[in-house]
Amino acid sequence: MTVIPLTDDWTVTATSGPAPENVAHRAIPARVPGSVHLDLRRAGLIDEPFDGANETEQQWIGDVDWRFETSFEWHDDGSERRELVADGLDTIATITLNGVEVGRTQNQHRSYRLDIGSALAEGRNELRIDFAAPVPAAHARSAMHGERFHVNHHPYNAMRKMASSFGWDWGIDVAAAGIWKSIRVETWSTARIASVRPLVDVDGTTGIVDAHIEIERADGLKAAPVCVELAIAGQVYKVDVAGTRAHARIEVPDAQLWWPRGHGEQPLYDLEVRLKGGSPHAELDAWRRRIGFRTVRVDIAADEHGSPFAVHINDRLVQIRGANWIPDHAFISEVDRDRYRRRIADATEANMNLLRVWGGGIYEADDFYELCDEQGLLVWQDFLLACAAYAEEEWLATEIEAEAREAITRLSSHPSLAIWCGNNENIVGYAEWGWRKELNGKTWGEGYYRRLLPGLIAELDPTRFYAAGSPYSFSSFISPNLDTHGTVHIWDVWNEKDYTHYREWKPRFVAEFGFQGPPAWTTLVESVHDAPMDPYGEQMLVHQKANNGNVKLERGYGPHLPEPKTIEDWHWATQLNQAAALRYGISYFRSLAPYNTGTIVWQLNDDWPVISWAAVDFAERRKPLWHALKAVYAPRFATVQPSGDGIAVTLLNDTEHAWSGDVVVRRLTFAGEVLAEERILGAVDARGNTALALPEPVATAGDPTREVLVVDAPGFARAVHDFAEVKEQALESSPLEATAERDGDTVRVRVVARAYARDITMLADRGHPNAKVDSGLVTLLPGEEHRFVVSGAPADADPQRFAAPDVLRHAGDLSA
Structure with missing residues (x-):
């Protein structure tokens, strides 16, 4: 096989639509x-x-037809087949080679x-790819085939383009065009490997690979037989193939099992x-991947x-203990393996x-799934149907089937991939959000979710x-969305209710829930330039x-919190409240184990600088929420929760070792005086x-505004339980002594508490x-200390800056 990469010497031209004169x-x-x-740019x-x-000023880009052009050299090498291979074209394209339309x-x-x-x-060959303007195309298709419900302002459900490229409630509207994956010319003879599906199972200590190989022939079935060789764990298997399909069942004795992180190793x-x-x-051709031996079962x-x-x-x-993942950049070709890592x-x-x-x-790049394989991070993969009603007629159904077949096949080698899901919120939308009446009998996607997609999984990857x-x-x-059954999304909290209403739910598994907060201050002000900065400034609201x-x-x-007095206080208060909300909700949900078997917070990441539900902002800065998630997702976790007429300490031990020991519970004043103390023997199974x-005596506060409950267990x-909200507490506005010094490549900030210091x-x-x-989100009692370690600051950065009040914040300073 000969490959000619087509990566160089491309141009793009606006051929029609409202492009400015200079474009x-x-x-x-x-x-x-x-x-x-x-x-x-x-x-x-x-x-x-x-x-x-x-964003507003550049909306014209999505209304323009764009032409990409390049040229390349090709010389006949005698190959029987000559093909243009495009791994990703965004989206409606006509491909022309030397003036001849080829696809x-x-x-x-x-x-x-x-x-x-x-x-x-x-x-010399001239290649041209003409992309139709996506925004008018989406609206035209929607009008032609019948408008169906969708969130946001463009009918993304009328075409097979990344839905969030048209904007979302956390995403910028940058629907446009491009060659977003690799493109190349391949020439080959006799046969090539079209696909491999290595489905794994485990029988006792034996790993089993059911390898399904699809072969494309250069000359139909007239070609002579070919041989497929499979090699794994030092063993080689050969299969002679006269047609276009091969199957090999391979047994690997004493196979090491692949485990999710926290449960074992990840041998590949x-x-x-x-x-x-x-x-x-x-x-003639070769295919290589790493696989892992494990079984998947979901009890429903x-x-x-x-x-x-x-x-x-x-x-x-x-x-x-998970998070929802969105595309990590609005321009997804910008995400490389290092950013995934x-x-x-x-x-x-x-x-x-x-x-x-x-x-x-x-469907993310192979790099994403490979890294999840290595790190033992399970993957739940949605099919790409979200928050909308989708036509089931042939014009769309054939495309959805084709993409699903390709995705299932491509991702079948990854042990991290455990769950396929038919859609996001479309069934509940039809059942409970009024779609049924609005659709008035039009198809909406049910056939995909209940017939097509489960049928494809049964055919291609029943593991x-x-x-x-x-x-x-x-x-x-x-x-x-019934909390006693299956998975739920909890969005009345945030949209309508305070986060304390998480306790109105008793979910078996929470697949989506979240609370907003702004990105890091630097991330925000690098993109928002309102003068003065204001939560309701023009540019702030764009973000x-x-x-x-x-x-x-x-x-x-x-x-929960005092009213902020400045924009800096607003930023800190909203970040802090985001962290407090998810800490509260996840602590409660985890306390329901084993009745509750999991939480997937919305969301891990951002695709541009924006106020959102993310724990890590677009500039890769970890928000206070991230530190809250790290704490509440700890394998061993203690939390104080209501119980009957009182409160209880719940100990969760998601490790393979049982635990027993003394649980010391103290009720203290903010000045550190112990008002009551209990020592309770605790034991938790693996x-x-x-x-x-x-x-x-420890569970009931004499003065909730000046007392705190502290639980320590080796x-x-x-675990810290506050008897009152921050806005009601008599917290000192300056309870800390902080010193900072340079230590090689880091700055170390030592913080000592004179009084109770929260978050x-x-x-x-x-x-x-x-x-x-x-x-982050460190709480100290009087006399206790903590050392923050700062990395990334250049040698000429002033260490004392990291001990300054606008950098080193706590809940009590909002009352200052």
Whole structure:
């Protein structure tokens, strides 16, 4: 096989539509893979899309037809087949080679292999790809085929393009065009490997690979037999193939099992598939991946409470501590393996064991899944159908089936991928959000979720679990969002209610829930330039996509925190409240184990600088929420929760070792005086939990505004229970003594508490834009100390800056 990469010497031209004079019909250097926005920015023809209010000013880009062109040299090497292979075209495209149309595409989520044999010429070749303007195309298709419900302002459900590229309640509207994955010319003879599906199982100590190989022939079935060789764990298997399909069942004795993180190691086995044939007998093609041996089972069987959603890997229940994942950049070609690696580290270092790839984005690059394989991070993968009704007629159904087949096949080698999900919120939308009446009999997607997609999973990869949707109760006869059954999404909290209402729910598994907060201060002010800065400034609201988002932020902190006096206080209060909300909710949900088997917070990451639900902002700065998640997702976790007429300490032990020891519970004044103390013997099984009722002397405050409950148990992080909200507490506004000094490449800040200090957090980027801190949301009793370690600050940065009051913040300073 000969491969000619087509990465160089591209241009892009606006051929029709409302392009400015300085752009229209001008050939602009283009980068492939890429996007037209990025090309225009590099050429100095538009300002930074993420800055200020530029999103509004650049909406014309999505209304323009764009032409990408390049040329390449080709010389006949005698190959029987000559093909143009495009791994990703965004989206409606007509491909022309040397003036001959060779193909049309209409799906960003699939690849294309086009026969160019009759159009290819000896020597120089001219390749042109014309992309139709996506925004008018989406509206035209919606009008043609019947409008159907969708969130946001463009009918993304009328075409197979990344839904969130049209904007979301956290995302910028940058729908445009581009060659977003690799493109190349391939020439080959005899046969090639079209796909490999290595489905794994475990039988006792034996690992089993059911390898399904699809072969494409250069000359139909007239070609001579070929040989497929498979190699794994030092063993080689050969299969002679006369047709286009091969199957091999391979047994690997004493196979090491792949486990999710926290349950074991992640051994990966190299699987190589080589295709040989022709004369002489030569290698025609090869395929290589790493696989892991494990089984997946999700228990949804009815029980006395309803029905669970309990994930079992290798027949062991895994308590899920996860986050939802969105595309990590609005221009997805900008995400490389290193950026994926950093985001995966954000998840694992916060004690997560699962990421849910949300259905309004993309099937991520192989790098994402490979890194999850390595790190033991389970993946729940949505099919790309989100928050909308989708037509089931042939014009769309054929594309959805084609992309699903390709995605299932491509991702089948990854042990991290455990769950496929038919859609995000579409079933509950039809059942409970009024879609049914509005649709008036039009198709809406049910056939995909209940027939097409489960059928494809059964055909192509029955080793994984399929859920028709999220949320879903695994029944057609009850609410899809019933907390006693299956998975739920909790959005009355944030949209309508205070976070204390999380306790109104008793969910079996929470697949979505969250609370907003702004990005780091530096991230915010690098993109928002209102003067003066204001929560309701023009540019601030461009970077707040949620409906009445800043109103909800204020309503959210109102019951808990003093009213901020400055924009800096508003920023700190809303970040702190976001962290407090999720800490509160997850602590409660985890205390319900094993009735509750998991939480997947919305969301881990951002795709541009924005006020959102993310724990890590677009500039890769970890928000206070991230530190809260790290704490509440700890494998061993202690939390104080209501119990009957009193309160109890719940100890969760998601490790393989049982625990026993003294649990010391103290009720103290903010000055450190011990008012009551109890020592309780506790014991928790491996992967278990227990609740210890607290005696009234420690459980009941004499003065809730000046007292705190503290729980210490060896092997568990301290649990702190505040008897009152911050706004009601008599917290000192300056309870800390802080000193800072340079220590090699780091700055170390020592903090000593003179009085009770709640949620001490270093906003490290305010000390220096490049700085990062190792810990956050630290609570200290009088006389206790903590050392923050700051990295990333250059040698000339003033260490004392990191001890300054606007950098080193705590809950009490909001009352100052």
